[in-house]
Amino acid sequence: MxxxxxxVRFTVWTNAMLAGTCDPDTAAHRxxxxxxxxxxxxxxxxxxxxxxxxxxxxxxxxxxxEAYLALPVPGDxxxxxxxxxxxxxxxxxxxxxxxxxAGIGLIPAYVGPAVQWSVLTxxxxxxxxxxxxxxxxxxxxxxxxxxxxxxxxxxxxxxxxDALIDIRKIGxxxxxxxxxxxxxxxxxxxxxxxxxxxxxxxxxxxxxxxxTGAEADARRRALTELAASARRALVAACGPFxxx
Numbered sequence: 001m002x003x004x005x006x007x008v009r010f011t012v013w014t015n016a017m018l019a020g021t022c023d024p025d026t027a028a029h030r031x032x033x034x035x036x037x038x039x040x041x042x043x044x045x046x047x048x049x050x051x052x053x054x055x056x057x058x059x060x061x062x063x064x065x066e067a068y069l070a071l072p073v074p075g076d077x078x079x080x081x082x083x084x085x086x087x088x089x090x091x092x093x094x095x096x097x098x099x100x101x102a103g104i105g106l107i108p109a110y111v112g113p114a115v116q117w118s119v120l121t122x123x124x125x126x127x128x129x130x131x132x133x134x135x136x137x138x139x140x141x142x143x144x145x146x147x148x149x150x151x152x153x154x155x156x157x158x159x160x161x162d163a164l165i166d167i168r169k170i171g172x173x174x175x176x177x178x179x180x181x182x183x184x185x186x187x188x189x190x191x192x193x194x195x196x197x198x199x200x201x202x203x204x205x206x207x208x209x210x211x212t213g214a215e216a217d218a219r220r221r222a223l224t225e226l227a228a229s230a231r232r233a234l235v236a237a238c239g240p241f242x243x244x
Contacts, residue, residue: 006108006115007069007095009033011238014067014097016179017056019241024060028052030179035113040106042119049116065101066240068125071231072096079235081125089120100124100240128236133229134189140229141196147222181241190237196230 009031017027031052032038040046040055043062050058070079072091079098080087089107090096097106105122108115178187200223 005071005095006031006033006035006038006110007071007097007106008234008238010097010106010108010117011067011069012179012182014056014059014064014099015238015240016181018060018065018067019181021181022179024053024056027056027179035115037114038117039114040117040119055117059099059102059104062099062104063101064099064104066099066124068098068100068240069235069238070096070098070105070125071235073228073231076228076231078231079125079128081123083121083123086120086122089118096122098122098124128232128239130186130189130233130236130239133233133236134185134192137189137193137196137229137233140226141192144200144222144226147218178238182237183241186237186241189233193230193234193237196226197234200224200227200230 013022013027013030016022017024022030028038028051038052039049040052041049043050043055043058045058045062046054068079070077070090071094072078072080072087073094074091077087077091079096080090081098086096086105086107090105093107093109095108099105099122103121103123105120106117107120108117178190182190203223204220204227
């Protein structure tokens with residue numbers, strides 16, 4: 001689930017380390033989260049897979065200045081700028097991190113409670129507009145709430161319907177904070193995006209209360225558009241920041 005994706009943690013805490021708002025050991029600890037281990041394979045200066053603290057220091061030494069999140073899906077390669085080999089791997093994984101300045105990208109592979117990162121050549125994507133992405137997400141959220149309410153989704157999972165309709169409560173809880181250095185707007189946008197992704201992920205498990213094929217298609221379309229807008233908002237919110 002993208003709400004807990006390792007690439008989100010890697011992006012925001014690497015940006016904090018590179019901007020000097022946290023040290024490499026803290027960044028490594030926060031990237032690790034509840035996982036038992038992360039290793040980065042393919043770094044030019046380290047022939048063996050490197051632990052997170054070692055990898056972060058090597059990335060900085062290699063010239064990494066900023067980290068960019070990618071959350072691509074077929075038809076919507078958000079966060080990707082090439083080359084094709086990297087794009088294909090990122091699309092297969094559904095997530096990636098691009099290190100501007102170092103010219104590389106990282107692709108995660110989840111192996112039980114551990115993550116193996118592979119290093120590939122990658123180009124830096126253009127910066128995402130957080131304001132535009134946030135507005136797009138809020139519009140998609142309203143559309144999804146209206147569409148699903150019209151299909152009487154409350155007969156399926158009341159908690160999902162409440163979460164979609166009660167927009168004011170989204171992004172107000174703990175556990176969605178970004179790393180030190182991100183401003184309040186980015187923190188709130190990331191929290192909203194994560195919650196919307198969780199809602200869409202849960203709701204897309206079946207057709208809910210939809211009775212006809214047309215209703216099922218309309219419901220799935222609304223949720224898919226919500227998820228797409230949420231991915232764009234999360235990519236924008238997790239982008240590089242200027243130290244406060």
